[in-house]
Amino acid sequence: MSKLISYLARRLAAALPLFFVLPFITFCLMHLMPGNYFDTLRLNPQISPDTIKKYEALYHLDRPIMAQYFYWLKNLLRLDFGYSFAFKQPVLKVLGSRLGNTFLLSGVSFLMAWLLAVFLGLWAGMRRNSWLDRTLNFAAYAGLSIPSFLLSIFLLAVAAHWGGLPLGGMRSVGYEDMSAVEKCWDVARHLAIPAVVLGFNSWGYLFRIMRAQVAEVAERDFILLLRAHQVSEMKIAVKHIARNALNPMISIFGLELPSLFSGVALVEIVTGWPGLGQIMLQAVRTQDIFLVLGNMVMIAFLLVAGNLLADVLLVAADPRIRLENAQAPYAPVLLRRDRGKSRTEIA
Numbered sequence: 001m002s003k004l005i006s007y008l009a010r011r012l013a014a015a016l017p018l019f020f021v022l023p024f025i026t027f028c029l030m031h032l033m034p035g036n037y038f039d040t041l042r043l044n045p046q047i048s049p050d051t052i053k054k055y056e057a058l059y060h061l062d063r064p065i066m067a068q069y070f071y072w073l074k075n076l077l078r079l080d081f082g083y084s085f086a087f088k089q090p091v092l093k094v095l096g097s098r099l100g101n102t103f104l105l106s107g108v109s110f111l112m113a114w115l116l117a118v119f120l121g122l123w124a125g126m127r128r129n130s131w132l133d134r135t136l137n138f139a140a141y142a143g144l145s146i147p148s149f150l151l152s153i154f155l156l157a158v159a160a161h162w163g164g165l166p167l168g169g170m171r172s173v174g175y176e177d178m179s180a181v182e183k184c185w186d187v188a189r190h191l192a193i194p195a196v197v198l199g200f201n202s203w204g205y206l207f208r209i210m211r212a213q214v215a216e217v218a219e220r221d222f223i224l225l226l227r228a229h230q231v232s233e234m235k236i237a238v239k240h241i242a243r244n245a246l247n248p249m250i251s252i253f254g255l256e257l258p259s260l261f262s263g264v265a266l267v268e269i270v271t272g273w274p275g276l277g278q279i280m281l282q283a284v285r286t287q288d289i290f291l292v293l294g295n296m297v298m299i300a301f302l303l304v305a306g307n308l309l310a311d312v313l314l315v316a317a318d319p320r321i322r323l324e325n326a327q328a329p330y331a332p333v334l335l336r337r338d339r340g341k342s343r344t345e346i347a
Contacts, residue, residue: 008308015304019297020073026296027069030289036061037085037287059083059290072293081297082290086282091294094279099298101170102275106264108191109198110256116199117206118249122242124207125214126233136207143204148197148263152270155193166190168272194271198264202256206249213245253310 038056041047056062059082060071072082081091124133159165166172170190171183178186217223218241226236268277276295283291 008312011308011311012304015307018300018304022300023073023293023296024069026293027072027289028065030287030292031065033287035287037289040286055085072290076297081294084283084288084291086286086288086291087279091290094291095276095294095298098274098276098279101273102264102268102277104187105191105194105198105268105273105275108195109202109264112195112199113202113206114249117203117210118242118246121207121210122214122237122245125211125218125245126237126241128215133211137211140204140207143200143202144208146201148201148267149270151200152193152197152267155197156271159193165192170274190273194264194267194273197267197271201263206256209252210245210249213248214241217241217244247314250310250314253306253313256306 038052038061041052042049053062060068063071075082079092081095083089084091084094087094120136124130124136127133156167160167166189168190170187172186172190175183175186223236223240226240227233264275265277265280267273268275269281280292280295282288283295
């Protein structure tokens with residue numbers, strides 16, 4: 001346990017620059033855009049120039065770029081993400097009002113994509129070149145090829161023609177008067193289209209990785225040895241092939257989590273899901289700089305947390321991997337195989 005805590009502390013210390021680099025790049029890009037939020041206020045004759053100068057001085061937006069960034073960074077260390085000019089609220093309050101909805105959509109899509117990718121990838125990898133394998137491969141290519149906004153529009157058109165699913169929002173009229181079961185069912189119906197779109201896009205990528213790993217592991221010598229000893233195919237598939245094939249899937253877990261969270265914005269906008277997507281679009285269009293920076297901090301946090309969680313899961317899933325400060329001080333290291341042990345004993 002002490003080694004794990006020490007390892008996580010080292011990884012967290014190595015990832016700290018990410019919390020400074022990503023917001024700084026975003027900060028510079030926002031300043032490269034012509035104008036700023038206060039330029040729209042100058043077009044309003046009811047707002048005096050002195051009022052605008054007062055707000056610029058209050059939030060240090062009249063200073064050079066580096067000074068503005070360091071003022072924001074100092075406030076961030078006190079968990080002050082700044083003020084949203086467009087929503088007239090603190091950034092944390094704006095993000096908190098929609099964060100739960102985005103996490104619900106991302107979590108359901110993430111879980112659905114991973115479960116289907118693991119089980120169907122194992123099934124297809126064990127039955128290569130069968131009609132099921134070819135059908136799933138075609139579906140995976142479709143998931144990788146079809147843009148999420150186009151699939152969203154298609155499913156919305158189907159739902160409009162069919163009439164069985166709502167076409168936007170998160171709750172129906174009269175939601176407050178429903179029972180607990182009816183509320184869950186109502187949210188699930190609204191969640192169906194955006195969750196299927198996000199899950200389908202992620203599933204295609206994850207399925208192909210899982211299938212390729214299963215096919216590679218199934219060709220190894222120790223699998224042939226297990227079959228020669230008449231070990232059941234189910235035990236071989238679940239205990240040996242799936243366990244060894246899951247390692248690369250766990251490794252990309254840390255990258256998939258923030259990418260799914262950042263990619264949910266477009267789907268939310270098209271399907272009308274009340275998450276952070278619409279807020280972020282409005283923040284970029286109005287150049288609400290502190291709100292955009294707050295969103296980048298959340299993405300950086302998910303990237304670091306996802307990679308740390310992936311490393312812990314990798315160590316838990318594979319006993320051959322341990323954490324040590326050797327050649328790669330911030331990465332899991334594969335234990336050397338003892339010459340006296342057979343491959344089946346190690347696997």
